Structure formats: C-alpha cells, structure tokens
Amino acid sequence: MNWQPIRQGEVTLQQQIIQWITDHIERGDWVAGTKLPTQRQLAMQFGVNRSTVQQALEELKAAGILGAKVGSGIYVTDNSWHSLITQTQPNWQTYIDTSLHKPNYHTIQLINEYEQRDDVIRLGTGELAPSLLPTADIEASLKELSLQPKALGYSSPQGNDRLRAAICEYVEKRGIDVQSQNICIVSGALQALQLIAVGLLEQGSIVFQEQTSYLNSIHPFQSVGMQMMAIHRDEQLAQTLAQRKRKRQAVFYAVPTLNNPTGGVWTSLEKRQLYEACKASRIPIIEDDVYHELLFEAATPPIKSMDDSGQVLYIGSVSKTLSPGLRIGWLIGPTTVIERLADIKMQTDYGSSAISQEIVFHWLQSGKYEKHIESLRQKLQQRADFVETILQEKFDDVADWSKPKGGFYIWLKFHEPIVDKELFTKLLYRQVLINPGYIYDPQDSHHIRLSYAYATHEELQSGLEILYECVVEA
Amino acid sequence: MNWQPIRQGEVTLQQQIIQWITDHIERGDWVAGTKLPTQRQLAMQFGVNRSTVQQALEELKAAGILGAKVGSGIYVTDNSWHSLITQTQPNWQTYIDTSLHKPNYHTIQLINEYEQRDDVIRLGTGELAPSLLPTADIEASLKELSLQPKALGYSSPQGNDRLRAAICEYVEKRGIDVQSQNICIVSGALQALQLIAVGLLEQGSIVFQEQTSYLNSIHPFQSVGMQMMAIHRDEQLAQTLAQRKRKRQAVFYAVPTLNNPTGGVWTSLEKRQLYEACKASRIPIIEDDVYHELLFEAATPPIKSMDDSGQVLYIGSVSKTLSPGLRIGWLIGPTTVIERLADIKMQTDYGSSAISQEIVFHWLQSGKYEKHIESLRQKLQQRADFVETILQEKFDDVADWSKPKGGFYIWLKFHEPIVDKELFTKLLYRQVLINPGYIYDPQDSHHIRLSYAYATHEELQSGLEILYECVVEA
Structure with a gap:
C-alpha cells in the first residue's frame, strides 16, 4: 500500500489516483462493498492534498463506480451494469461481515498500520527499539547453529525437545519445578491465550481479569464467545469469585509482574491471596509472566511456584526480551492440559519455526540470554x-x-x-x-x-x- | 514421555511403573478424570510386557487411585478422600471435554505420536526424508543472512515486504499476476485454512470438496461448525453446486495439482470447468497448490491464473519442498480478503517467524530454491x-x-x-x-x-x- 502518484508526470495527480483505484477494482482486488480508506487517510498515504483526493473520488462517484453511505464512508458499488465490476464476484464483504472472528478494534488496526511507517x-x-535488539549477536549466533536434518522437519506436537529441557532449567531459577512434558512451545504468548480459549473453555465461560487489562486490547476469548469479567482484588476476592462463577467454567487471567499496561507489580502476599482464592473455587489461573526478566529489582517468585494443585497455566516468552520476530514463547501446565493444547496447535499451524526454536535454545543454553x-x-x-x-x-x-x-x-x-x-x-x-x-x-x-x-x-x-x-x- | 523403567534396578519394574504414575498424579499433572493410555500403549512405551503394566494398574485400582469405566479405559479417580489427589484441583478433563475445538482424530494423534519415534x-x-532436506545448504545460508534490526521486531500484518515481493515474482512464472498487497505470509498452508475458516465463513457455511480429501484428515472448518460436502466433478457440476449451495455461503476446496492423498492431477480443461462452475454460483475457490513444484513433468497453470473475478484464494508453501520446520507459506487473494485475514493473523500469533521469512526470501531471491x-x-x-x-x-x-x-x-x-x-x-x-x-x-x-x-x-x-x-x- 505504499504507492504514491508521480509529481512531475504527464498525467495529473487526480487522474493517477483514479487509475490506481479503478485498477484495484478491475483486478477484483477491491470487490463490490469494499469500504475505501477515509479521504484523510488516502491524502496521507498518497502525500497529496485532501482536495485532490476528494476530486478523484467525486469523479468515480459520478461514474457510478463508487458510492457513499451517509455516515459510514465511501464504498465500491454493487453496480452490476458497470463493466469494471464483474457480476460474478463472490460478495467478499458479506463473507467477511458474517464470519466468526471479530476484527481487531479500529484503534488497534490503526496502531498496527501506522507502526509500519517510518515517519511516525x-x-x-x-x-524493544531496534537499537535494543541484539541483532548483531543474533546474526552471529546463526553462524554457530548446527542443524540436524530432523530439526528441519515437522516438529513434535509440544516442540523441540532440547528447547523444552532448557526451559525447564530456566524456569527452575524462578522456583518452577516442571518437566519437559509440562511444556508446549508456542508462537508467542498470544498464541498460548488463543489455544487456551479454544482448547479449554466452553462457550460462555467466564474470564476474570482486572479492570484495566491487556486482554481488552486483544480478543482471543471474546472472539469465541467467552464473557470477560473485571474483578477487584480485595479481601472479599474468594467470595466474589465463588459468587460470580456460579456453575460456569471460569479462568483468571493475571499479569502479576509488570502488568501490561499499568506496570504494577504484585507482592508475594497478593500472589498467594489470588492463588488461594482461585483454589477455593477451583478456578484455573493463567499467569502471563512475559515481562518478569525486565524488573529493575529482583523479582519475587511467580504464582506458578506456589502451585501444588496443577492450577496455574504459566506463560513465558522471548518477545519482550530477545526478539518478537522469533515468535517463541512457552506454556507450562499439567500434562493433560499441555497434551490437549499441543494437539490443537498441531491442527492450527503444525508447530513453531524450527530455526527460531534452535536460536532460542542456543541463547538459553549458552547463557547469552541472561x-x-x-x-x-x-x-x-x-x-x-x-x-x-x-x-x-x-x-x-x-x-x-x-x-x-x-x-x-x-x-x-x-x-x-x-x-x-x-x-x-x-x-x-x-x-x-x-x-x-x-x-x-x-x-x-x-x-x-x-x-x-x-x-x-x-x-x-x-x-x-x-x-x-x-x-x-x- | 520417553521414560522407561530401569531393568537392573533394585526396584521391580512394576513398582517403578507405579511410582511413575503416582508421581504424575501427585504433581497435579494427571488430574482427576485423566484417561490413561491403553495397556498396550503403556507396554510399548515402557518396553515391558503387557502383564507387568496390568499388574501395576491393578494395584493402583485396588488403592482407589485409578478406576475403570467399562469400554472406555482406565481413569484417574475423582477420589477426594485419597491424599494423592488434591481436592481443589480444577476439573481439567471437564474443561477439555466441553471446550470448542475438536481433538484430532485418534488415528491422527497416534500418527503424530509415533512419528516422533525412531524405531518406527x-x-x-x-x-521429505531428512536426507532430502537441504540441511547443510540451509545451515550455510544462515551464515549469509544479514539481519536488519527491524526484521527482528514485530512483523507487519501481511508479513516481510521483501519476501512478499519475491513471492510475486515467483508466482508470476506460474501465470499468477499479483502485487505484494495481495499476499499474506502464513505459518504453512494449514494456517491459511484456519484463517479462512474463522475470517471468511459464517457458521454453517458449506465447504465443497472431493470425496477423498485432505480436509477430512484435519479440521479447521469442522471445528468451527462448517458443513463439509463431497462433490463429484462431472458435467452437472455447475448445476449441483448451485442446488446444494441454496442460500448458504460456500467455498470450494481443491488440490488440482498432485492431490493429497490421491496424487491426481487435473487437466487445464478440468480446472477451467471448476472455475466457471464456481463463478456461476459466486462460490470462492481455495486452491491448495503446495505440491506443484514436485510434478515430474511440466505443470499446467493453476486455477488462480484464470481468475479475473477475485474468486480464487491461492495457497503456496515451502513445507513440501524446502523444510516444513520453517513454517512458511503464503495466501494470495483480493486485497480486501488478504487485509481481513492478516488482521486475524495479528490477533492469533502476531505474524510468522522473522528469521524463517528471511531464509525463504534468501532462497527464492538467490535462485537456490528453484x-x-x-x-x-x-x-x-x-x-x-x-x-x-x-x-x-x-x-x-x-x-x-x-x-x-x-x-x-x-x-x-x-x-x-x-x-x-x-x-x-x-x-x-x-x-x-x-x-x-x-x-x-x-x-x-x-x-x-x-x-x-x-x-x-x-x-x-x-x-x-x-x-x-x-x-x-x-
């Protein structure tokens, strides 16, 4: 989407823009019902005045190719007499509008889009800023990797064995005592949440969270029909959870160390209180611990380290510390749960990148990571x-x-x-x-x-x- | 799950097996309701006689730790008086049983499991066999990669720009004329199907396919409530499609080149017939083309090359040719559709591995791939x-x-x-x-x-x- 009209060309800016839009329609790229970006967005994208964009759009409206719906912008018309628009196109917009997964919130879509621009x-x-990523060191470590042919094949359901063994050692320092079969490698923490949403919860389950929560900015749970419920952590927590849960299945999502977005850090006592309250109601806890390495002072042990009832699903990742581009995280829990979620991961994407897994193994095992x-x-x-x-x-x-x-x-x-x-x-x-x-x-x-x-x-x-x-x- | 009892130990095989099982239960790993593998499976896994396993299980049953349900195997009991089993464990098995996503077919689970064993x-x-994977060449190409810090950050929604440009050139040789904005990088063809299932189809949509179909062995569509419908490709195809579709949304899934599993190859005429039949009913086509490079004789152009109505969603991948461990494929379609599916991919896993994308770019662009x-x-x-x-x-x-x-x-x-x-x-x-x-x-x-x-x-x-x-x- 980086096209811009040429300024010193023979064709006017307006005509170039008209051509660009009709090209999209003719190719079947912008199908009937497609909503165009706003005039302001197009003007920014093309690097032209808004009036130039407006004139181009007016001309296309007059030709019956575009139409406006009051209050909701400009669309490609379903104008079947117009030769540009193939009568037999599938109505993609209807497909999109009626499908299962929610679109990202508009603000998040804009953020995703503008994050691609260098001038913002x-x-x-x-x-992490590009300058904080250990790019040269990762490049150097690529030269040290020695690949086994088996590592380039399809992964085992739970992920690379060596990496899982290294993660066992790594989380042991955090007071978490688990074995390889308790670990599933995932493509980042977000995928872990996605797997939990479709692999562990029945429709209408309650996802407890804090009032201000990362989960509100993404929606792996909302998209499959779970109920989000904000909860205050106070002295009545156990009682509140029991009441609100009633007969439904439920899960508690928490980021106890360096909360996203508030930056808050729970004390050991607060962690213990949440664990006991959830235990009393048999509510599993999702402990999202992807920021703990970045605490400026020593971190207290996670909730998972208190877990003697297979209650806590623990999520870690290298996205906030080493590189989000690697797309490697891990999910730790009871074997029964991990095998189930690994089975779904196999049905979803057949495992995470083998090379990324090898790189993370190399960094953990060599001590480079810490x-x-x-x-x-x-x-x-x-x-x-x-x-x-x-x-x-x-x-x-x-x-x-x-x-x-x-x-x-x-x-x-x-x-x-x-x-x-x-x-x-x-x-x-x-x-x-x-x-x-x-x-x-x-x-x-x-x-x-x-x-x-x-x-x-x-x-x-x-x-x-x-x-x-x-x-x-x- | 590779534990085996020690043969020359002081403790009998049976006692070691009992200890192994109770350890799992005590750790909260095997929770109440967990179904144990069959005696035959355990015997194979432990490398012992079936009778040894049977005796161990009998002892645990007598202790009230395990129980049998007629016809459906042996379970960890929900025996709350037993000190091994924490009363406050969440009932994970119920969570799993009532959740949204279907488990893999048992035969497929067994295949996934036994594919990890070296003695099978x-x-x-x-x-591809390990010996057919270009492991040494991939290892060598890692040394040639020069990484930009930006490449190690979060990916843009549709994936690495350079890779998408290289794919444009690559598919052009196949007669497919598209631009970068028509491409979304995915973590393999399976993920493309997953994205289409949740991002384009309403619940109850019809997925047309051939009687014998790869889609029956996986279930991205079935898991979200789509109807699978087998169709014969004969002279009545257009009529059949129109009739069966009625008012529902529908999509046709096809592997026209080297069908999985039949190995069949469609002629250009057969491709044209399917395209026209689907066009008449405005049914989108998913063209799964991941095997075309492996045709022993020259391949005819894909359905996508005939597409002048933005009707065909085309899937390619390096999993069958270069390495499945890279987890890189691509989905090609109208911008409207691609932007929608990229938006969902961002909500699912924030993009595919940056390093894997760089490797595939390097292989395509250098000519090494071909x-x-x-x-x-x-x-x-x-x-x-x-x-x-x-x-x-x-x-x-x-x-x-x-x-x-x-x-x-x-x-x-x-x-x-x-x-x-x-x-x-x-x-x-x-x-x-x-x-x-x-x-x-x-x-x-x-x-x-x-x-x-x-x-x-x-x-x-x-x-x-x-x-x-x-x-x-x-």
Missing part, C-alpha cells in the same frame, strides 16, 4: 529515567504517574478525562502514535500507556512535546 | 521408481495403483476392503506406521496413502514386506 513517533509501542537481559535492564532503566525527567519538567501540572519498576511502560494519568479518540486522531495527524487507555479499559479516558522502550531519545523528547501541546489544547 | 517405519508420512527443487524432483522420481518396482513384484495380485506423476504419494488400492483400524493397529504393533485411506474418506476401506518421500530405501523395502504379510493374513 511511536510513544506507546510495546516492543547476559543480554542484564544489560538490557540497565538500558531500559536509563530510558525510564530519561522519560521521567521530561515528565517532571513538562507534565507535572497535568498528569500523575508512578515511578516505573521495570519493563516498558509508564501508565500516565491525566488529571482531566481528555484521552479520547479525538486526541488519538489529532496526535496521529501530527505523526505521533499513542496507546490510549481506553483500549485496555473502555471506560478509561484518563490514561495513556507511555512506552520508553521503543522511540529514540530525540523522538521521545519531541513526541512528548507534541503530546503536551495537544493535551493543553484539549 | 513411516510408510505414510507426508514429509535449483534445489530441480534436484529434489529427480530424487523423488528415483524413490517413486524404487517403490513401484517393489509394488510390481509383491503387490500386483492384491492391489492396484497409478504411476505417480510427482509429489510424495502412491494411492494404493487393495482389491479387498481390508484397510481398517485393525490393520492400522496390527502394523503399528510391528512398528510400521501407515496413513489409512479412511482418514481422508471415512467410507474408504480400500486405500492407503503410501509415501515414498520419507522412509529410507531399506525401510521402504522391509516396511512393504511387513505390510504385505499383514495384508495377506487379513
């Missing part, structure tokens, strides 16, 4: 300090925040309820991308998830300045 | 000839088959309806693994999918001898 400052991105994390933590700490200094200088009057304990995020709370779609769009127009709080809690209009992990120092500085300007205007 | 001859495996395939085809041809010679010598009286035109398989048809679960199990007991025809067509008791791609020459020789013995006994 990313203030919310939950990902060495890398140590230096990464320091760099993240410096970035956190840098951003906090800017916040103290500029945002003290308009917002509050807690000192980050690790990871990527500051959960910035504005005094006024100004974080809405308008602010998001206004910032986007100024080429600043934020993760607004409402994607983690639909009722939230006070927070943004500020990430100090991705943007450069210069970008953080100027991005925060633009954010401040837009906020005081609001 | 694999006569049905749809995978060079490798040329030599691979010759090797497969030799293997096909070798197996045919054995068949002619030994199986001429009991079975028929067509000369393979490429790919991995001979669709061996026995004169008598002897291919049933009993034959499958009997062969398994003699350490020979087959893919029986009934996993591709439940009514089929005549065929097996014989693969000449995986086993060694020696294994093929002795495996086929054992097959013959079991068949004439039957």
Whole structure:
C-alpha cells in the first residue's frame, strides 16, 4: 500500500489516483462493498492534498463506480451494469461481515498500520527499539547453529525437545519445578491465550481479569464467545469469585509482574491471596509472566511456584526480551492440559519455526540470554529515567504517574478525562502514535500507556512535546 | 514421555511403573478424570510386557487411585478422600471435554505420536526424508543472512515486504499476476485454512470438496461448525453446486495439482470447468497448490491464473519442498480478503517467524530454491521408481495403483476392503506406521496413502514386506 502518484508526470495527480483505484477494482482486488480508506487517510498515504483526493473520488462517484453511505464512508458499488465490476464476484464483504472472528478494534488496526511507517513517533509501542535488539549477536549466533536434518522437519506436537529441557532449567531459577512434558512451545504468548480459549473453555465461560487489562486490547476469548469479567482484588476476592462463577467454567487471567499496561507489580502476599482464592473455587489461573526478566529489582517468585494443585497455566516468552520476530514463547501446565493444547496447535499451524526454536535454545543454553537481559535492564532503566525527567519538567501540572519498576511502560494519568479518540486522531495527524487507555479499559479516558522502550531519545523528547501541546489544547 | 523403567534396578519394574504414575498424579499433572493410555500403549512405551503394566494398574485400582469405566479405559479417580489427589484441583478433563475445538482424530494423534519415534517405519508420512532436506545448504545460508534490526521486531500484518515481493515474482512464472498487497505470509498452508475458516465463513457455511480429501484428515472448518460436502466433478457440476449451495455461503476446496492423498492431477480443461462452475454460483475457490513444484513433468497453470473475478484464494508453501520446520507459506487473494485475514493473523500469533521469512526470501531471491527443487524432483522420481518396482513384484495380485506423476504419494488400492483400524493397529504393533485411506474418506476401506518421500530405501523395502504379510493374513 505504499504507492504514491508521480509529481512531475504527464498525467495529473487526480487522474493517477483514479487509475490506481479503478485498477484495484478491475483486478477484483477491491470487490463490490469494499469500504475505501477515509479521504484523510488516502491524502496521507498518497502525500497529496485532501482536495485532490476528494476530486478523484467525486469523479468515480459520478461514474457510478463508487458510492457513499451517509455516515459510514465511501464504498465500491454493487453496480452490476458497470463493466469494471464483474457480476460474478463472490460478495467478499458479506463473507467477511458474517464470519466468526471479530476484527481487531479500529484503534488497534490503526496502531498496527501506522507502526509500519517510518515517519511516525511511536510513544506507546510495546516492543524493544531496534537499537535494543541484539541483532548483531543474533546474526552471529546463526553462524554457530548446527542443524540436524530432523530439526528441519515437522516438529513434535509440544516442540523441540532440547528447547523444552532448557526451559525447564530456566524456569527452575524462578522456583518452577516442571518437566519437559509440562511444556508446549508456542508462537508467542498470544498464541498460548488463543489455544487456551479454544482448547479449554466452553462457550460462555467466564474470564476474570482486572479492570484495566491487556486482554481488552486483544480478543482471543471474546472472539469465541467467552464473557470477560473485571474483578477487584480485595479481601472479599474468594467470595466474589465463588459468587460470580456460579456453575460456569471460569479462568483468571493475571499479569502479576509488570502488568501490561499499568506496570504494577504484585507482592508475594497478593500472589498467594489470588492463588488461594482461585483454589477455593477451583478456578484455573493463567499467569502471563512475559515481562518478569525486565524488573529493575529482583523479582519475587511467580504464582506458578506456589502451585501444588496443577492450577496455574504459566506463560513465558522471548518477545519482550530477545526478539518478537522469533515468535517463541512457552506454556507450562499439567500434562493433560499441555497434551490437549499441543494437539490443537498441531491442527492450527503444525508447530513453531524450527530455526527460531534452535536460536532460542542456543541463547538459553549458552547463557547469552541472561547476559543480554542484564544489560538490557540497565538500558531500559536509563530510558525510564530519561522519560521521567521530561515528565517532571513538562507534565507535572497535568498528569500523575508512578515511578516505573521495570519493563516498558509508564501508565500516565491525566488529571482531566481528555484521552479520547479525538486526541488519538489529532496526535496521529501530527505523526505521533499513542496507546490510549481506553483500549485496555473502555471506560478509561484518563490514561495513556507511555512506552520508553521503543522511540529514540530525540523522538521521545519531541513526541512528548507534541503530546503536551495537544493535551493543553484539549 | 520417553521414560522407561530401569531393568537392573533394585526396584521391580512394576513398582517403578507405579511410582511413575503416582508421581504424575501427585504433581497435579494427571488430574482427576485423566484417561490413561491403553495397556498396550503403556507396554510399548515402557518396553515391558503387557502383564507387568496390568499388574501395576491393578494395584493402583485396588488403592482407589485409578478406576475403570467399562469400554472406555482406565481413569484417574475423582477420589477426594485419597491424599494423592488434591481436592481443589480444577476439573481439567471437564474443561477439555466441553471446550470448542475438536481433538484430532485418534488415528491422527497416534500418527503424530509415533512419528516422533525412531524405531518406527513411516510408510505414510507426508514429509521429505531428512536426507532430502537441504540441511547443510540451509545451515550455510544462515551464515549469509544479514539481519536488519527491524526484521527482528514485530512483523507487519501481511508479513516481510521483501519476501512478499519475491513471492510475486515467483508466482508470476506460474501465470499468477499479483502485487505484494495481495499476499499474506502464513505459518504453512494449514494456517491459511484456519484463517479462512474463522475470517471468511459464517457458521454453517458449506465447504465443497472431493470425496477423498485432505480436509477430512484435519479440521479447521469442522471445528468451527462448517458443513463439509463431497462433490463429484462431472458435467452437472455447475448445476449441483448451485442446488446444494441454496442460500448458504460456500467455498470450494481443491488440490488440482498432485492431490493429497490421491496424487491426481487435473487437466487445464478440468480446472477451467471448476472455475466457471464456481463463478456461476459466486462460490470462492481455495486452491491448495503446495505440491506443484514436485510434478515430474511440466505443470499446467493453476486455477488462480484464470481468475479475473477475485474468486480464487491461492495457497503456496515451502513445507513440501524446502523444510516444513520453517513454517512458511503464503495466501494470495483480493486485497480486501488478504487485509481481513492478516488482521486475524495479528490477533492469533502476531505474524510468522522473522528469521524463517528471511531464509525463504534468501532462497527464492538467490535462485537456490528453484535449483534445489530441480534436484529434489529427480530424487523423488528415483524413490517413486524404487517403490513401484517393489509394488510390481509383491503387490500386483492384491492391489492396484497409478504411476505417480510427482509429489510424495502412491494411492494404493487393495482389491479387498481390508484397510481398517485393525490393520492400522496390527502394523503399528510391528512398528510400521501407515496413513489409512479412511482418514481422508471415512467410507474408504480400500486405500492407503503410501509415501515414498520419507522412509529410507531399506525401510521402504522391509516396511512393504511387513505390510504385505499383514495384508495377506487379513
């Protein structure tokens, strides 16, 4: 989608744009019913004035190729007399609209899309900056890999044996005592959630979570008909869980160490309380522990380390520490559960990349992984300090925040309820991308998830300045 | 699951087995309701007599730890007075039994499991033998990769840009004219089917397929409530499709080149007929083209090359040619559809392995891929000839088959309806693994999918001898 009209061409910008759009329709690429991007988006994409786009669209509307629906934008018409539009095309839009899986939230789609652009400052991105990725070291480690032919074939259902053995040793340091058969390698934590959603829960099951939750920004559970239920962790927790659960199946999703997006860290006592409360109601816990390595101070043991009843499904990953591009995470639980989820993974994608698994094995087993994390933590700490200094200088009057304990995020709370779609769009127009709080809690209009992990120092500085300007205007 | 009791130990085999089982229960690994493998399976796994296993199980039954349900095997009891079994365990088995996704067919689970064993001859495996994989060349190409930090971050929704551009060029040789935005990189063809199932079809949609179909051995569509419908391709095809479709949404799944499992190859005319018939009823076609590179003679253009209505979703992959462990395939279709499916892929696993994508790009772009395939085809041809010679010598009286035109398989048809679960199990007991025809067509008791791609020459020789013995006994 990176096409742009040529400025010094013989054909006008407007005619080039018309040609580009009709080409799409003629090829069967944009089928009847396809919604076009907004004029503003097209103007940004083409690098032209909005009026140029508007004129091109008007001409296509006059020709009966495009049509407008009030309040919902411009569509390719189902205008069967028009030679451009094949009468026999499947009605793809209907296929899409009636299918099972929910589309991503529009804000998330925009974030996914704008994250691909180089000219955008990313203030919310939950990902290590390119400069923090050990690219040269990974490239070097590729030269050290010695591949067995068997490793290039289809994987065993639960994943590479050597990698699982290495993960056993790795999580043992976190107080988790398991064997290889308790581990299923997954393509990142998100896939683990996806497998749990379709492989362990009946339709209508309850997924307990905190009010502000990463799960609200993705929807592996929502897409298959589970009920999300926000729960406060207070002294009545056990009672509340028992009441709300009634006769339904349920599961509790928790990110006890460096919560996404709030950055919160539970104490050992809080972990113990949740475990006991869930145990009393026989509610399994999904412990998402993908940030624990990034805690600036020593981490306390995870809930999984307290688990003597096969109650906790534990998720780890290298996406936040080594490289999200590897797509390697792990899910730990009772054999019965792991075998079931591995069976579904085999039906879904026949296992994760063999090379990625070999790389992660190499990094874990050689000690490179832990060495890398140590230096990464320091760099993240410096970035956190840098951003906090800017916040103290500029945002003290308009917002509050807690000192980050690790990871990527500051959960910035504005005094006024100004974080809405308008602010998001206004910032986007100024080429600043934020993760607004409402994607983690639909009722939230006070927070943004500020990430100090991705943007450069210069970008953080100027991005925060633009954010401040837009906020005081609001 | 590779534990075996020690033979010269102080503790009897039976006591070791009891300890192994109770350990699993105590750890919360085998929870109440867990079904144990059969005595036969346990005996094979432990490498002991069936009577030893039986005695161990009897002792555990007497202790109230295990229980038997008539006709359905041995379970961990929900025996809450027993100290081994924690009262507060979640009832995982109920969770599994009531969840959304179907388990794999038992025969497929067994195949997945036994394919991990080194002492089994694999006569049905749809995978290149380790000796046919270009392991050394892939290892060498790892040393040539130069990684950009950006490539190690999260992928763009549709996958690596360079790889998609290279795929455009590659499929152009197949007569397919598309652009990068028409391509979504997937983790193998199976994932493409999965995305189509949840991202394009409403519940109850019809999936047309041939009577004998790869889709019967996997169930991305069945698991989300689609109706599978077998269709004969005859002169009434257009009429049949229109009638059966009625008002429902539908899609036609086809493997026109080197069908899995039959090895069949459609003529250009047959492809054209299917395309026109589907076009008349506005039924999209899924063209699964993962075997085309392995045709021994020149391939005719795919259905996708005839597509002027954005009707065909085309699937390609390197799993059958380069390495299944890379987990890289591609899905080609109208932008509208591709963007939708990429959006769901982002919600499912955040994209495919960046390193795997880089490797495939390197192989396509350098010309290594096509060079490798040329030599691979010759090797497969030799293997096909070798197996045919054995068949002619030994199986001429009991079975028929067509000369393979490429790919991995001979669709061996026995004169008598002897291919049933009993034959499958009997062969398994003699350490020979087959893919029986009934996993591709439940009514089929005549065929097996014989693969000449995986086993060694020696294994093929002795495996086929054992097959013959079991068949004439039957």
